[in-house]
Amino acid sequence: MDFSVILGDALRGAISSDAAAYALMAIGLNIHFGYTGLLNFGQVGFMLVGAYGVAITVTTFGGSLWLGVVVGVACAVVLALALGIPTLRLRADYLAITTIAAGEILRYVYRSGYTEPLTGGVFGLQGFADEFYAINPLPPGRYGIGRVVFSERGLWILLVGWGLVVLATLVVYLLMQSPWGRVIRSIRENEDVARSLGKNVFGYKMQSLVLGGVLGALGGMVFVISTQSAHPDGYNPVVTFNLYALLVLGGAGTVFGPVLGSVIFWFLSVFLDSFLRQAIELGFVPATILAPAEVGAVRFALVGLGLMLLMAYRPAGILGDRRELALDVR
Amino acid sequence: MSVESEDARRDTVGEAEVAQERAVAAAAAAATRTSSLMDVTTTGPGSAKPDPILVADEVRRSFGGLRAVDVGHLEVQRGAITSLIGPNGAGKTTFFNLLTGFDHANSGRWTFAGSPLAGMPAYRVARRGLVRTFQLTKSLMRLTVMENLKLAAAGQLGERFFVSLVPPLWRAQEAKIEERAEELLERFRLDRMRDDFAGTLSGGQRKLLEMARALMVRPAMVMLDEPMAGVNPALTESLLGHIVDLRDRGMTVLFVEHDMDVVMGISDWVVCMAQGRIIAEGPPAEICQDPAVIDAYLGAHHDEPGGESR
Ligand SMILES: Nc1ncnc2c1ncn2[C@@H]1O[C@H](COP(=O)(O)OP(=O)(O)OP(=O)(O)O)[C@@H](O)[C@H]1O
Ligand SMILES: [Mg+2]
Numbered sequence: 001m002d003f004s005v006i007l008g009d010a011l012r013g014a015i016s017s018d019a020a021a022y023a024l025m026a027i028g029l030n031i032h033f034g035y036t037g038l039l040n041f042g043q044v045g046f047m048l049v050g051a052y053g054v055a056i057t058v059t060t061f062g063g064s065l066w067l068g069v070v071v072g073v074a075c076a077v078v079l080a081l082a083l084g085i086p087t088l089r090l091r092a093d094y095l096a097i098t099t100i101a102a103g104e105i106l107r108y109v110y111r112s113g114y115t116e117p118l119t120g121g122v123f124g125l126q127g128f129a130d131e132f133y134a135i136n137p138l139p140p141g142r143y144g145i146g147r148v149v150f151s152e153r154g155l156w157i158l159l160v161g162w163g164l165v166v167l168a169t170l171v172v173y174l175l176m177q178s179p180w181g182r183v184i185r186s187i188r189e190n191e192d193v194a195r196s197l198g199k200n201v202f203g204y205k206m207q208s209l210v211l212g213g214v215l216g217a218l219g220g221m222v223f224v225i226s227t228q229s230a231h232p233d234g235y236n237p238v239v240t241f242n243l244y245a246l247l248v249l250g251g252a253g254t255v256f257g258p259v260l261g262s263v264i265f266w267f268l269s270v271f272l273d274s275f276l277r278q279a280i281e282l283g284f285v286p287a288t289i290l291a292p293a294e295v296g297a298v299r300f301a302l303v304g305l306g307l308m309l310l311m312a313y314r315p316a317g318i319l320g321d322r323r324e325l326a327l328d329v330r
Numbered sequence: 331m332s333v334e335s336e337d338a339r340r341d342t343v344g345e346a347e348v349a350q351e352r353a354v355a356a357a358a359a360a361a362t363r364t365s366s367l368m369d370v371t372t373t374g375p376g377s378a379k380p381d382p383i384l385v386a387d388e389v390r391r392s393f394g395g396l397r398a399v400d401v402g403h404l405e406v407q408r409g410a411i412t413s414l415i416g417p418n419g420a421g422k423t424t425f426f427n428l429l430t431g432f433d434h435a436n437s438g439r440w441t442f443a444g445s446p447l448a449g450m451p452a453y454r455v456a457r458r459g460l461v462r463t464f465q466l467t468k469s470l471m472r473l474t475v476m477e478n479l480k481l482a483a484a485g486q487l488g489e490r491f492f493v494s495l496v497p498p499l500w501r502a503q504e505a506k507i508e509e510r511a512e513e514l515l516e517r518f519r520l521d522r523m524r525d526d527f528a529g530t531l532s533g534g535q536r537k538l539l540e541m542a543r544a545l546m547v548r549p550a551m552v553m554l555d556e557p558m559a560g561v562n563p564a565l566t567e568s569l570l571g572h573i574v575d576l577r578d579r580g581m582t583v584l585f586v587e588h589d590m591d592v593v594m595g596i597s598d599w600v601v602c603m604a605q606g607r608i609i610a611e612g613p614p615a616e617i618c619q620d621p622a623v624i625d626a627y628l629g630a631h632h633d634e635p636g637g638e639s640r
Contacts, residue, residue, distance in 0.1 A: 174495050179488035179504065182473070182481050189470035192432065196464070197482045197547055198456035199489075207491055253472075327471050327529030 001282060006274040008147025013270025014263045017154075020161030021223035022266065025239075026247045026258030027168045028215030033244070034252035035176060036208040037188030039092050042083070042099030043216045044239040045106045048232075049075035050217025052110060052119060055230040058128035060118055065131035069221060076217035080210040088205045103237060111232035124231035132157070132225050154226075161222040165259060168215055173255045184208055188253075245307050251317030260318060268306055272299040373612035376403035383408035383551055383582050384429070384460075389438030391421075391428055391606075398424045399435075400606040406551075411573065411583045413593045415617075416603035417627050422586045423465050425603070426553050430462045431455040443550060457484065459550035463543075463557060465586070467536040471529030475520055478528050478539055479511035480504070482546035511546060517572060518542045519565060534560040541569070551582035558592060570596050590628070594618065602627060 013019065025043055032038040053072025057063040063071075083102055087094040110119045119125065138152040150158060175181045183204055186194045191201045224230045242265065250261025276295045279285045290298060316322050382405035391399040399421040406412050414422050427433035429440060431452035439448050442460050450458075470478050486507070487493050488500030515521040518538045523531060528539060541557050558566045573583055574596055587593050593600060593614065600617040602610045604626040610617060617623055 171495065174497070175491075178494035178497065179480070179486045179500060180491060180494035182477055183489055185473060185477075186470050186481050189472055190468045192452075192464070193468045193470055193543075194481075195432070195452040196430070196456055196462055197543065198453050198461075198484055199481075200453050323527060324472055324529075327527060 001278055001284070004147065006271060006278065009274040010267045010271035011148050012150075014267035015148075015158065015162075016266060016270075017157045017161040017222055017226040019262050019266040020158070020165050021219040021226075022243065022246065023165045023219075023259045023262035024161075024168055024222060025216045025219035026243050026250075026262055027165070027172060028212035028219070029240075029243050030247055030252060030254075030258045031172065031184075031208055031212035031215070034247065034254070034257065035181065035188060036184050036205060037092070038088075038205060038209060038212075039096035040099045040209070040212070041096050041237070041240055042101075042103030043212075043243055044235050044237060045099065045103035046076050046079060046213040046216030047220035047223065047239065048103070048106050048110065048235040049079055050220030051224040051230045051235075052125075052220075053217065054221050055120075055125040055128050055224060056118055058131075059120070059125040065129060068128070072217050072221055073214055076213045077210055080213040081206070084206050084209045088202055088209070100237060100240075103235070103240065107232055107235045110235075119232070120230075122232065124229060126229045128230075129225040129228045132160075157222065157226045161226070164218055164222065168218075169255060169259060176255065180204075185253075245304070248317055249307055249310055251319030254317070254319040254321075257317055257319045264318075265303070269299055269303050272302050373616060375608040375611055377405070377611060379405040379407040381408045382406060384440065384442050384584070386429065386440035387438060389425070389428055389440060390436045391424055391433065392436055397606045399428060401425065401438075401603075401608055404601065404608060404611075406582065406584055407599060408582050409577060409580055410598040411577050411585070411596055412599045412601060413597040413614075414584060414586045414601050414603060415588070415590075415593060415623075415627060420603040421606040422603055423555055424606075426462055426555055426586070429455075430460060430553065432462075456547065456549075459548075460553070461544045461547045461549035461551070462553040463540045463555055465555035465559075467533070467540050469528045469531070469536050469539070471527060473528055474525050475515065475523045475528055475531070475539060476508070476511060476525060478543050479514060479546050480507050482543045483507040483510070484547050514542045514546060518569070534562065534565075537561055538565070538569075545576070549581070551584065552576075554583065554585035556586050556588065558587060558589060566592065590618070 025047055028046065029040060029043045032040040032043075050072040053075045054065060054068035057068030057071045058065055079102070083095070083098055087098050109115055111122050113121055115121065116123075133153055133156065136152060136156040138156055140152050142149050142151060143155045144150055176184070183194060183199050186197075186199070187201055187204055194201050194204075246261035246265040247258050248261075249264060250259070251257030273295060276285070276290065276299060277292065280287065280290060280292055280295070310318075314320070316325055384404075384406040386401055386404045388403075389399060389401045390397070414425075416422055424433065428435045428438070429447070431447070431450050431454070435448065439446060441447065442455070442458055445458065447455055447458070447460070456462075470481070473481065486500065487503055488497075493499050512521070512524075515524060518541070520531075520535065520538060520542065523535070528536070531539060537557060537560055541554060544552050544554070558569070561569065570592065573585075577583055577598075597614050600611065600614050601608055602617060602620070602623045609622045609626060610620045612620070618628065
């Protein structure tokens, strides 16, 4: 068994543009759930409108990629308003139900036959990010060390993706140590108190939902631009649950939690994938027990197991404040 | 993405000037108060006050068949301490909830400082200067004690989305707020817990924090729902002194309290509720002789409180 291959794959996974995309979406979810206490179970919906905003603008309408980015962000704002206006005045669970439903509705609408002329239906849309790679300042070549190597295209999307992550993290840091962040956190703790002190709770929740949703859409864009392909079946609720898992793992309500969580999540899942495949190839695991086609599923089961163990030993997440766990409810 | 700037006036005029405005109003109020409540001719339910800050009319709220609140007419004198007493389940907390926008009345009108409040969302009521506390303490557990207080300050520039991203725009104001918060913490004996999570405080300390937080808003009127429940006697005494102090500087206080020594000690006026209605109101000495109050609340064997000496 060649551990240098497995480790190389895992490291590539940990810093991949997919990891950056997940980090962006998780930062958005962290604003919702970790700081404001909003139960958004449809972050994948924001990812979808961001991704398709780009894909449809370019492929279907022949517009510019940058216009697509604007469209994607605008769609996320509209989605946030549509979800928030009817539910944010109600109890927390209504937002949860509405968002999970909205995510699924969007996926079915985008893959349906009716919308196929726009969205490509079940076939999705491909090849819409040429403009992005056209402005790549990196000369052709191979970048990296050892097994962790990227083409100039790969490195370009990597740099942009992680650049966005750094920017989003900085914004969250600034926001959360400001009075704005204090109001947001007070809403998480008890929104009646915030109200009694004159804070427009609905307005703040709306701002939080929009901001986190826009980050979700940006994540979706990074995700599809790296592969130049948007396919509706990638946008199922599992994505949102993975985002929750990695957020809680890294530490919800911490600035770096979602970033660390995403890196670990991708490291683990690629590591296990590579490990299991080698184990099967080398005959350590008989094909009757685990066929190569089943690796994907087993890998996620193992990632889940790993998360359970981590939560058992670090219930506040890796970066979480353990003092918070000692607080009792009175 | 701007937070409602309904309170823009407070921001633009500047805290100092608003404070000054208030101080002037306060001096005037204090002057009227001392003589005012003596001038009240009628002391029955619904009696008129010389300078009411809060006037409620026909406020009703039912839960199913239960008339929880059914208040015909109530005026609360500006710059005075009014206590609201009454048996458990009389509707005091529900009445608080209605007045401050935390619950919706079935019918009724009420005005605060001249403007109608009925149907107004709770946060706007607070911005108008009417701030309440909760009987069952609501803590912001994972905020520190200091953060709890700083949160409460009104008109913070840094609470606006884009402004918050540029710390130099709000740092100076934040420093002033922190200074004021330190003073309040000291007075409420919470200064040693300054940087602890509010969730680590004891029950009584949480009550104190909640009251300090309400005062941090600089309200024109506070409505305190059993603020002294669970607070030790020595501190109760000192906080009552503080409340009297605030009144003397012009704040109006309406509070619910079951401890008759406290009620008799600091109230200028007492209102008694039972089964949703106001059954009596008047000066403290008169109220504890009132047969309706004795019947509904105090009980026949109620000891004369020795409150006047406080
Ligand atoms: N949300 C509600 N649903 C149904 N009934 C309610 C509700 N809130 C209050 N009530 C009822 O209204 C009546 C008044 O309750 P309220 O809490 O206002 O009493 P209170 O005067 O504050 O009593 P206490 O001195 O015990 O705090 C009670 O009979 C209570 O059962
Ligand atoms: Mg009550």
